[in-house]
Amino acid sequence: MFKKIYLVLILAGLAAAQTNFEIATKKYLQDMGDKNVPKLYEKSCREDKNAVGCYIAAQLKAYQTYDLKDDDEHMRINSEVFELYKSACDLGYAKACSAAGDFYDSTPSNDNFVVEQDDTEKSAEFYEKACESKDGEACLKIAKKYDSASKFADALKYYKLACEAREAEGCYNAADIYESGDGTPKNSAEAAKYYGLACENGLGRGCAKSKKFSK
Missing domain, CATH: 1.25.40.10 (Tetratricopeptide repeat domain)
Structure with a gap:
C-alpha cells in the first residue's frame, strides 16, 4: 500500500516538474485544436523565457486571425502576435526576428493592425538581427x-x-x-x-x- 502511494507521489512530482513548454507540447500533440495550447506556450514564453515557446504561441495566435471579421479583435490578436515574435527575437530566436520583420512588410496599413505597412527601417532592423544569427x-x-x-x-x-x-x-x-x-x-x-x-x-x-x- 505504502509503495503504491510512494509511486503515485513520485509520478505526481515528475508531472509537476514538467516545464510549461513540455506541458504545452504534450497537449498540442494530444489535441491540436485545444484552445489552451497557445496560452500554455505563451506561459512558457513569459515565465520561463522560452524563445521557441514565444514563437509557437505567436504562430498559433496568428492562425486565429484567419477569416476574423471583428476589426477590434483582429487588432488585439495581431498586437499580441507581434509582441510574442519580438520577445522571441529578443531571446535570440532568429526565425522570430525574421517573422517580426515580415510583420512590418506584409501588414496592411489600416486600423486592424499594429504597425504601418512596409516600414523598411523597422523590418530591416529585425532582418539584420536574424541575419546575424545566420x-x-x-x-x-x-x-x-x-x-x-x-x-x-x-x-x-x-x-x-x-x-x-x-x-x-x-x-x-x-x-x-x-x-x-x-x-x-x-x-x-x-x-x-x-x-x-x-x-x-x-x-x-x-x-x-x-x-x-x-x-
Whole structure:
C-alpha cells in the first residue's frame, strides 16, 4: 500500500516538474485544436523565457486571425502576435526576428493592425538581427531591400551573407552585382566565384552563368 502511494507521489512530482513548454507540447500533440495550447506556450514564453515557446504561441495566435471579421479583435490578436515574435527575437530566436520583420512588410496599413505597412527601417532592423544569427533567408530579404533602394554596396554585403548560409539566390545576386559593377568595381573573378556557388547550391541559372565565365 505504502509503495503504491510512494509511486503515485513520485509520478505526481515528475508531472509537476514538467516545464510549461513540455506541458504545452504534450497537449498540442494530444489535441491540436485545444484552445489552451497557445496560452500554455505563451506561459512558457513569459515565465520561463522560452524563445521557441514565444514563437509557437505567436504562430498559433496568428492562425486565429484567419477569416476574423471583428476589426477590434483582429487588432488585439495581431498586437499580441507581434509582441510574442519580438520577445522571441529578443531571446535570440532568429526565425522570430525574421517573422517580426515580415510583420512590418506584409501588414496592411489600416486600423486592424499594429504597425504601418512596409516600414523598411523597422523590418530591416529585425532582418539584420536574424541575419546575424545566420538566418540566410533574412539576409536575403534585407539584401533585396537595399537592392531595391539602389544601395548596392549594402545589398552586396547581405547577399554574400545569404550565400554563406547556402541561399543560392544570394550567391547569384552577389555575382550579378560583381558582374555589373553596381556600387562596386566590376570583378569577373568574384562574379565567377559566386555564380559557381549559386550553382553548387542548386540554382540552375547560376550553373549557366558559371559555365559562361569558365570559357
